[in-house]
Amino acid sequence: MRSFLLAFTFCTFCLSSTAQFSFSDSSVRMRIRRDIYVLASDSFEGREAGTEGEKKAYAYIISRLKEAGVPPLSGNNYLQPFTTGHVKFTTPPHLIAGKRSFEWRNDFGLCAYSASDSVSSPWADAGFGLVIAADGIDSYKDIPAVSGKIVLINLGTPPGISKERLRGAELTPAVRIADAVIKGATGVILYNGQGIENSRLFDFSRSDSVSIPVMYVTTGVIDFIKKHPGEPVTMAVHTERIRNIYTNVCAYINNGAARTIILGGHYDHLGKSREPRDKGAYCVGADDNASGTAGILELSRYYAAHKDPLNNYLVIFFSAEEKGLFGSEYFVRQMREGMKDSINFMLNFDMIGRLGCQGLQVTAEATGSSPAWSKLYREVKHPAFSLEKVTASLPFSDQDAFYNAGIPVLYLNTGLHDRYHTPLDKPETINYTGMTEILKYSKELVGRAGTGEKVRYRKVPGIILDFEMAGFILSYIGEQLSF
Numbered sequence: 001m002r003s004f005l006l007a008f009t010f011c012t013f014c015l016s017s018t019a020q021f022s023f024s025d026s027s028v029r030m031r032i033r034r035d036i037y038v039l040a041s042d043s044f045e046g047r048e049a050g051t052e053g054e055k056k057a058y059a060y061i062i063s064r065l066k067e068a069g070v071p072p073l074s075g076n077n078y079l080q081p082f083t084t085g086h087v088k089f090t091t092p093p094h095l096i097a098g099k100r101s102f103e104w105r106n107d108f109g110l111c112a113y114s115a116s117d118s119v120s121s122p123w124a125d126a127g128f129g130l131v132i133a134a135d136g137i138d139s140y141k142d143i144p145a146v147s148g149k150i151v152l153i154n155l156g157t158p159p160g161i162s163k164e165r166l167r168g169a170e171l172t173p174a175v176r177i178a179d180a181v182i183k184g185a186t187g188v189i190l191y192n193g194q195g196i197e198n199s200r201l202f203d204f205s206r207s208d209s210v211s212i213p214v215m216y217v218t219t220g221v222i223d224f225i226k227k228h229p230g231e232p233v234t235m236a237v238h239t240e241r242i243r244n245i246y247t248n249v250c251a252y253i254n255n256g257a258a259r260t261i262i263l264g265g266h267y268d269h270l271g272k273s274r275e276p277r278d279k280g281a282y283c284v285g286a287d288d289n290a291s292g293t294a295g296i297l298e299l300s301r302y303y304a305a306h307k308d309p310l311n312n313y314l315v316i317f318f319s320a321e322e323k324g325l326f327g328s329e330y331f332v333r334q335m336r337e338g339m340k341d342s343i344n345f346m347l348n349f350d351m352i353g354r355l356g357c358q359g360l361q362v363t364a365e366a367t368g369s370s371p372a373w374s375k376l377y378r379e380v381k382h383p384a385f386s387l388e389k390v391t392a393s394l395p396f397s398d399q400d401a402f403y404n405a406g407i408p409v410l411y412l413n414t415g416l417h418d419r420y421h422t423p424l425d426k427p428e429t430i431n432y433t434g435m436t437e438i439l440k441y442s443k444e445l446v447g448r449a450g451t452g453e454k455v456r457y458r459k460v461p462g463i464i465l466d467f468e469m470a471g472f473i474l475s476y477i478g479e480q481l482s483f
């Protein structure tokens with residue numbers, strides 16, 4: 001009883017306190033150090049999404065938000081649970097053409113639209129696989145019956161397609177696959193990544209699968225199949241769809257302003273290592289991404305103590321980034337239109353703890369998402385490090401869902417290193433002074449970007465995950481699936 005009362009008194013104090021913090025470099029360094037040591041301790045079990053370790057991590061994050069007087073986004077609850085799909089392979093998928101068997105992940109990937117089924121049949125080349133009656137386009141019109149056949153579809157865009165069509169749904173893989181199903185195809189093999197909508201083709205969190213197997217293959221495979229016209233193709237997929245529950249943590253500093261800045265980063269990590277070399281050891285993820293989590297906590301302390309009349313601050317700790325960016329995708333999906341329109345910009349912090357691992361350099365990704373970034377790039381000083389710009393937003397961290405929703409984004413990180421995704425990514429390897437400098441830079445950046453006009457969104461032209469990247473995409477996607 002006594003301990004319960006004590007705990008209750010403590011929490012009430014935390015909720016009502018407007019704790020005063022010093023924002024001297026040494027105080028900031030001390031707090032981020034403490035947060036990273038706690039979040040990346042073995043007792044948090046590697047913070048794998050959906051596990052007890054993740055629960056411990058969000059309980060800690062919430063305790064620190066309360067201490068800083070940062071309120072929840074909705075009501076009294078900081079937690080935003082969501083469910084998502086997960087594919088379990090009972091056996092790895094197979095693709096065989098004639099006598100040749102191809103290698104999953106290197107030669108082909110399974111698409112999220114795929115059914116769990118096995119087929120063996122002749123194939124038909126359906127070209128671009130398009131049926132657009134309004135433009136008189138029908139890729140199937142000169143092909144002998146495709147019913148009962150596996151259909152090959154080039155995901156590229158044929159010449160002569162109008163600009164309106166390019167923006168519409170007709171060219172998406174989903175519609176082309178659905179047309180093949182209507183024509184009676186027994187399976188679909190997609191190739192040529194031009195036109196792939198980021199990683200949507202491999203987003204297993206959705207449930208809009210079709211009734212036949214669907215795979216994506218590299219050039220080598222499609223060339224082989226086409227060189228052996230009389231030989232049947234076998235596609236074998238044995239999967240089970242499982243639902244998971246993950247939890248984002250969302251806080252909101254409401255300054256009564258018309259627009260809102262989002263500070264985000266993922267707090268989940270990998271749990272136990274699955275590598276034979278260090279199997280069973282916890283990957284504690286000090287840099288990935290206890291560093292970003294601690295950085296956002298620190299920024300939220302600052303913005304809770306320094307009211308900004310021009311902006312509200314939405315602070316999001318994403319879950320299931322490591323499983324496939326599910327937390328940020330869910331957050332964007334559930335945002336109301338009004339809220340989306342009020343977002344000024346989003347800053348993503350993922351791996352900001354290893355300044356020095358690639359020289360004294362911070363990488364700012366997705367700088368093309370607004371013309372404002374190049375101006376601020378020149379104006380905001382960063383004496384402790386150089387700044388490397390990457391124009392594109394790539395689907396490898398949480399900013400990408402916001403970028404795709406038309407929100408200007410910027411993703412700061414200190415780069416990859418040899419401890420990345422291993423049990424050696426530990427708190428003692430973090431550059432706390434470097435992190436403090438990055439946070440100072442972020443405050444300065446937010447301060448400049450947050451005043452004046454709303455930051456303008458720009459779509460970066462020509463960013464497609466093209467054919468050359470196919471192998472890379474397949475191996476990246478493969479890592480997200482457990483089997």
Ligand SMILES: [Zn+2]
Pocket residue numbers: 288322421
């Ligand atoms: Zn990671």
